[in-house]
Amino acid sequence: MYKKYLIIANKNDKAGANITTHLSQFRENPLLSGMAEKPSFDFYLIDDEIIYTKNLNLEKINKYDFIIFASKHKSEKKEKTLSVHAPGNWRTNDFGGESGKVCPTSALFQKQIFEKLKANTDEHNLKDYKVTLECTHHGPLIDKPCIFIEIGSTEFEWADRRAGFVIAKTIKDIIQDFHENPYNEVAIGIGGPHYCPNFNKIQLNSNIAVSHVIPQYALPLVEEWIKEAIDKTEEEVDFALLDWKGLGTSEQRQQIIDILEKNYIQWKKTGDVEK
Numbered sequence: 001m002y003k004k005y006l007i008i009a010n011k012n013d014k015a016g017a018n019i020t021t022h023l024s025q026f027r028e029n030p031l032l033s034g035m036a037e038k039p040s041f042d043f044y045l046i047d048d049e050i051i052y053t054k055n056l057n058l059e060k061i062n063k064y065d066f067i068i069f070a071s072k073h074k075s076e077k078k079e080k081t082l083s084v085h086a087p088g089n090w091r092t093n094d095f096g097g098e099s100g101k102v103c104p105t106s107a108l109f110q111k112q113i114f115e116k117l118k119a120n121t122d123e124h125n126l127k128d129y130k131v132t133l134e135c136t137h138h139g140p141l142i143d144k145p146c147i148f149i150e151i152g153s154t155e156f157e158w159a160d161r162r163a164g165f166v167i168a169k170t171i172k173d174i175i176q177d178f179h180e181n182p183y184n185e186v187a188i189g190i191g192g193p194h195y196c197p198n199f200n201k202i203q204l205n206s207n208i209a210v211s212h213v214i215p216q217y218a219l220p221l222v223e224e225w226i227k228e229a230i231d232k233t234e235e236e237v238d239f240a241l242l243d244w245k246g247l248g249t250s251e252q253r254q255q256i257i258d259i260l261e262k263n264y265i266q267w268k269k270t271g272d273v274e275k
Helices: 014-026 030-035 107-123 161-177 197-205 223-231 250-262
Strands: 004-010 040-046 066-074 081-085 130-133 146-153 185-190 208-214 239-242 267-269
Touching: 004 014, 014 040, 014 066, 014 146, 014 161, 040 161, 066 161, 081 107, 081 161, 107 130, 107 146, 107 161, 107 185, 107 197, 107 208, 130 197, 146 161, 185 223, 197 208, 208 223, 223 250, 239 250
Parallel strands: 004 040, 004 066, 066 146, 081 130, 185 208, 185 239, 239 267
Antiparallel strands: 081 146
16 A cells, blocks of 8 residues: 655646645645554655656655656647556657656556546536546656646646646545555556547446556557566556457457467457446
């Protein structure tokens, strides 16, 4: 169970500043929290982009159990989004980190924070925002379990106080309520688009908790990526979840199955999961 959380944001990122400003109102006195042995969080605000490992004090980060990066999200379509994803890179590392390397993350934590984000968005009537997972992408590369939680996708949304409050409340809620759940099955995801519509449904409406996601645009699959995704999931992975229609060509589908079966990894199609 995680006890000490660190919230990292770029002070010059409007979304990061928005989220951390709202989150500061939820912060208990660290001394009182420590005496009560409650989970607690600290802030680590920097002047540079948080996706680049070189900008981070890793010695400071390593003193904490779990890291939450609060950030803006950009997209060409400029959709209003509230999103969650694990950091790391598959084929390229154009935006921090290393190619073929991903950060540790928790499938259970991702599932529970995603559920809370959707519930808080509904409760506070942010109907114009799409709540979504994203595939694993961009840096930094660190050794502590972590996630990104983001506001997208333009300056208007980054500064939207409603969005900042909802994400701040979600962070507060997950830190307060996160629990290990032995009844969840744990999976890595393969295939589909960047915003993971099928994995969204599974994360919200099934017993499965999804950790790292390898999207279709990163294919063809590299065997080492599978090992990386499994090794960097905090929980024991039960199987790989395949977004069957989002796996490219029939040759690519067969190559994925061959890699999984060669490594004795069970797999299921997203379409076969009750949700």
